[in-house]
Amino acid sequence: xxxxxxxxxxxxxxxxxxxxxxxxxxxxxxxxxxxxxxxxxxxxxxxxxxxxxxxxxxxxxxxxxxxxxxxxxxxxxxxxxxxxxxxxxxxxxxxxxxxxxxxxxxxxxxxxxxxxxxxxxxxxxxxxxxxxxxxxxxxxxxxxxxxxxxxxxxxxxxxxxxxxxxxxxxxxxxxxxxxxxxxxxxxxxxxxxxxxxxxxxxxxxxxxxxxxxxxxxxxxxxxxxxxxxxxxxxxxxxxxxxxxxxxxxxxxxxxxxxxxxxxxxxxxxxxxxxxxxxxxxxxxxxxxxxxxxxxxxxxxxxxxxxxxxxxxxxxxxxxxxxxxxxxxxxxxxxxxxxxxxxxxxxxxxxxxxxxxxxxxxxxxxxxxxxxxxxxxxxxxxxxxxxxxxxxxxxxxxxxxxxxxxxxxxxxxxxxxxxxxxxxxxxxxxxxxxxxxxxxxxxxxxxxxxxxxxxxxxxxxxxxxxxxxxxxxxxxxxxxxxxxxxxxxxxxxxx
Numbered sequence: 001x002x003x004x005x006x007x008x009x010x011x012x013x014x015x016x017x018x019x020x021x022x023x024x025x026x027x028x029x030x031x032x033x034x035x036x037x038x039x040x041x042x043x044x045x046x047x048x049x050x051x052x053x054x055x056x057x058x059x060x061x062x063x064x065x066x067x068x069x070x071x072x073x074x075x076x077x078x079x080x081x082x083x084x085x086x087x088x089x090x091x092x093x094x095x096x097x098x099x100x101x102x103x104x105x106x107x108x109x110x111x112x113x114x115x116x117x118x119x120x121x122x123x124x125x126x127x128x129x130x131x132x133x134x135x136x137x138x139x140x141x142x143x144x145x146x147x148x149x150x151x152x153x154x155x156x157x158x159x160x161x162x163x164x165x166x167x168x169x170x171x172x173x174x175x176x177x178x179x180x181x182x183x184x185x186x187x188x189x190x191x192x193x194x195x196x197x198x199x200x201x202x203x204x205x206x207x208x209x210x211x212x213x214x215x216x217x218x219x220x221x222x223x224x225x226x227x228x229x230x231x232x233x234x235x236x237x238x239x240x241x242x243x244x245x246x247x248x249x250x251x252x253x254x255x256x257x258x259x260x261x262x263x264x265x266x267x268x269x270x271x272x273x274x275x276x277x278x279x280x281x282x283x284x285x286x287x288x289x290x291x292x293x294x295x296x297x298x299x300x301x302x303x304x305x306x307x308x309x310x311x312x313x314x315x316x317x318x319x320x321x322x323x324x325x326x327x328x329x330x331x332x333x334x335x336x337x338x339x340x341x342x343x344x345x346x347x348x349x350x351x352x353x354x355x356x357x358x359x360x361x362x363x364x365x366x367x368x369x370x371x372x373x374x375x376x377x378x379x380x381x382x383x384x385x386x387x388x389x390x391x392x393x394x395x396x397x398x399x400x401x402x403x404x405x406x407x408x409x410x411x412x413x414x415x416x417x418x419x420x421x422x423x424x425x426x427x428x429x430x431x432x433x434x435x436x437x438x439x440x441x442x443x444x445x446x447x448x449x450x451x452x453x454x455x456x457x458x459x460x461x462x463x464x465x466x467x468x469x470x471x472x473x474x475x476x477x478x479x480x481x482x483x484x485x486x487x488x489x490x491x492x493x494x
Contacts (some may be wrong), residue, residue, distance in 0.1 A: 001434040002427040003138035005404040009336045010121025011148050012080040018119045025112040039104050047085045054078040094150045121335050122408045123152035134420045143168040149236045156237045167240030172222040174209025182213050188225050197221035200256040218254050219269035230281045240284040241277050246270045248289030267293050290372050303377035304364050305401045309354050314347045335408030343386040355388045357465045358448050362399045369438040376404040397482050398463040400433045460485040
């Protein structure tokens with residue numbers, strides 16, 4: 001309660017910011033590469049495909065050349081890919097291997113780098129110290145990928161010790177053919193599941209997985225994999241977990257011969273899966289959207305407040321040369337991908353439909369405010385739509401909904417003022433209201449731009465989304481601001 005939600009990025013052992021003397025680092029790298037029995041040559045020999053590209057890149061560079069920013073980023077990208085491939089070539093030893101690699105890199109390159117405990121991107125200890133300096137004493141921190149925890153276990157330990165929830169993205173919806181996985185959550189230990197346990201429609205066709213890749217797994221066959229993954233990560237100190245799509249998404253009857261099951265059973269198996277993660281592994285669990293059937297199980301939900309705008313139906317939002325382009329799913333330096341970091345304008349139709357306060361009603365919060373903490377979808381987070389940021393903050397205060405951000409070192413520095421100001425306004429309110437029922441919502445003006453929520457403890461919040469002050473009896477609410485009624489602190493302005 002009172003916690004902003006942060007997705008943090010960086011499946012790397014170290015980032016470009018961890019290197020104080022890049023030329024010294026690079027020259028030392030080339031020296032070490034000539035040592036046939038050294039750490040680098042052993043690493044290169046075990047990962048031929050990645051190392052070949054890396055070697056070709058190095059050969060293109062001139063002797064004693066000072067690398068430009070693009071070349072530095074490319075060098076670090078290749079080096080981290082090489083390390084990552086070797087670390088996860090044996091998942092059972094990934095934590096030990098990653099920490100041994102860090103020590104080896106420190107031994108060879110340490111004098112050119114920052115202290116080892118600060119390495120990483122979003123998972124650098126520096127991130128936690130900065131949040132603490134901002135006064136943020138509560139937060140949910142979510143890894144884009146659970147493997148980030150094995151690369152940087154000290155980050156989890158430190159964050160949990162600071163009172164934060166630390167979780168990881170996980171999913172059991174899609175399963176891909178062994179050896180052809182597009183992402184790691186679509187990889188399952190049991191290779192027979194792809195043919196025997198995926199959902200079949202009445203016409204005999206298989207249901208495809210996310211984005212048209214692979215197939216969709218019948219959830220009742222996922223439990224061995226759930227236990228495998230959670231046991232694998234039990235040596236880390238995660239205290240939260242995020243299971244994508246379990247609380248939302250299409251639900252099908254399964255007509256697979258021998259596995260026939262109706263939609264209701266599919267839902268019950270999803271709930272059973274989330275209950276297992278929550279109860280057996282003692283994790284605060286959340287999922288996407290948080291639809292009604294899952295509300296008794298999950299503690300938080302991502303996507304019910306500002307859901308995903310279907311940007312793919314608008315040509316300008318798909319066009320890299322357009323001002324409305326959503327962003328590429330890549331990162332220049334191992335941090336937050338452009339897809340999440342880039343602040344955009346929506347095309348007029350999407351803005352009118354999805355962000356117009358005329359149409360927003362807190363139906364979910366009126367039912368579930370006191371049981372599920374619902375917030376944004378991770379694509380359309382608090383800062384994504386740049387001309388609607390203030391409205392999203394105001395609506396979050398009105399609805400008692402936490403903010404969501406994506407973090408690496410760069411975005412945290414850039415957004416310091418916005419994050420801290422929002423935290424100061426939101427966090428105290430949320431701690432007071434998160435266990436209260438929202439009992440009423442109403443419009444106070446005909447244009448619907450002044451709105452009020454009421455909670456079971458008698459506290460009320462009025463938000464003025466308009467560009468002119470609102471007056472009613474002795475009440476005044478300035479434009480684009482909010483008023484608290486029956487709180488100790490009666491008036492705050494964003």
